[in-house]
Amino acid sequence: MAGVLMSTLAACAGGGHGPGTSHAGRNVGVLLPLTGNNARLGQEMLSAARMAMNTPGAPTLDIHDTAAPGGATAAAQAAVKAKDGIILGPLTAGDATQAATVTAQTDLPMLAFTSDVSVARPDVWILGIAPEQQVRRMVGAAIKENRQHFAAFLPDNALGHAMGSALQQSCSEHGLSSPQIVYHGATATEITEQLKTFSAYESRAATAATQAAATAAQEAAPAGVDPANPDSPAAPETAASPAPATSAPEEAHLPPPPFDALLLADTGLQLGHVIAAMRTAQISPTETRIMGPGLWGAFAGKLAQLQNAWYAAPDPASRQHFVQLFMAQYHHMPTPLADLSYDAAALVKALDQAPRAPGAKNGYSVTALTRPEGFSGVDGVFGFTGNGRTRRDLAIFQILPEGGSRIVQAPSGRLQNGTN
Numbered sequence: 001m002a003g004v005l006m007s008t009l010a011a012c013a014g015g016g017h018g019p020g021t022s023h024a025g026r027n028v029g030v031l032l033p034l035t036g037n038n039a040r041l042g043q044e045m046l047s048a049a050r051m052a053m054n055t056p057g058a059p060t061l062d063i064h065d066t067a068a069p070g071g072a073t074a075a076a077q078a079a080v081k082a083k084d085g086i087i088l089g090p091l092t093a094g095d096a097t098q099a100a101t102v103t104a105q106t107d108l109p110m111l112a113f114t115s116d117v118s119v120a121r122p123d124v125w126i127l128g129i130a131p132e133q134q135v136r137r138m139v140g141a142a143i144k145e146n147r148q149h150f151a152a153f154l155p156d157n158a159l160g161h162a163m164g165s166a167l168q169q170s171c172s173e174h175g176l177s178s179p180q181i182v183y184h185g186a187t188a189t190e191i192t193e194q195l196k197t198f199s200a201y202e203s204r205a206a207t208a209a210t211q212a213a214a215t216a217a218q219e220a221a222p223a224g225v226d227p228a229n230p231d232s233p234a235a236p237e238t239a240a241s242p243a244p245a246t247s248a249p250e251e252a253h254l255p256p257p258p259f260d261a262l263l264l265a266d267t268g269l270q271l272g273h274v275i276a277a278m279r280t281a282q283i284s285p286t287e288t289r290i291m292g293p294g295l296w297g298a299f300a301g302k303l304a305q306l307q308n309a310w311y312a313a314p315d316p317a318s319r320q321h322f323v324q325l326f327m328a329q330y331h332h333m334p335t336p337l338a339d340l341s342y343d344a345a346a347l348v349k350a351l352d353q354a355p356r357a358p359g360a361k362n363g364y365s366v367t368a369l370t371r372p373e374g375f376s377g378v379d380g381v382f383g384f385t386g387n388g389r390t391r392r393d394l395a396i397f398q399i400l401p402e403g404g405s406r407i408v409q410a411p412s413g414r415l416q417n418g419t420n
Contacts, residue, residue: 029079031089036067120388151259314379
């Protein structure tokens with residue numbers, strides 16, 4: 001595991017850098033919203049970046065406000081004009097798209113803080129924990145427990161479609177058949193009816209009814225009579241044989257649906273509708289591997305009805321040292337997005353200080369950024385691919401019967417085969 005980044009956590013003094021004190025090519029452009037609605041978040045992410053850079057000889061931070069007039073476009077133009085060697089940010093997918101339009105004609109790499117994979121390209125990397133990273137991790141783990149038939153029942157929104165595309169891609173990578181994917185409606189009635197159809201509820205119920213009828217016929221037949229051949233001789237009745245006791249009929253247990261792993265992506269009220277529909281359609285989390293987004297971690301205590309379900313996310317223990325140092329410096333808990341700006345700045349600092357090829361103007365080459373072993377960050381090991389995607393070493397969490405979750409598969413501590 002590469003440990004070059006976390007070592008910089010020990011240097012945590014205040015202050016930042018301004019433009020103009022380092023030679024061109026080593027300057028690091030920082031594009032964040034420092035005014036406007038997201039100013040507090042932008043300022044906190046800037047503080048984390050400064051904390052990572054705060055050692056003698058570190059590159060200079062060339063800071064630009066994406067909420068100022070001209071937005072991310074003007075901020076990126078300023079970074080290009082300053083001959084910055086790399087850009088950290090912007091924060092949102094929209095701002096990253098605008099900035100990338102400016103840098104498209106340059107060799108200026110960008111480490112954006114969005115998780116929207118549509119922004120990714122060979123010179124723009126996304127640092128956010130993207131749906132495809134989460135889905136790939138869970139699919140690989142589900143295959144190891146012999147799940148082979150994947151499906152997805154997803155909201156018809158950006159997250160749902162991103163999760164669906166990720167499942168399609170992951171199944172293809174593992175040589176599995178194409179997963180069934182349905183993007184459901186918004187109302188409880190729509191969700192219930194669509195899930196019943198999707199899970200072949202009627203045919204499963206018919207199978208269960210046939211099996212129940214056969215069992216009832218077997219139990220009702222006189223001793224010695226084959227229900228399949230009622231004309232066969234019956235054993236003589238005896239006065240001592242009591243009539244069988246009867247009990248109230250119970251709902252038949254249906255056979256499993258035509259998939260053994262089901263990906264969900266709903267949150268909030270719609271997730272409640274999906275859980276109720278799963279009960280109606282008899283899709284049990286104890287039989288079918290239910291998988292969901294890392295967002296579930298924020299309210300896992302309310303998800304007892306999804307016991308055994310999985311979600312993939314960083315191990316929170318890995319960021320404790322960072323949290324302690326950040327709180328000592330700034331006196332409040334850092335937002336998870338501060339992890340990204342810290343990691344980006346620490347990565348750049350490490351590359352700047354590493355040996356580089358003769359004649360290279362800085363250490364931020366594509367080869368250096370995409371090194372196979374990746375980098376050690378606040379939330380675990382991560383690395384970049386040549387097409388702008390980020391690999392992450394995530395843990396798998398399982399929802400507990402009483403709500404909450406626990407890690408059932410820890411991060412490996414390294415990136416494997418370039419597909420984590």
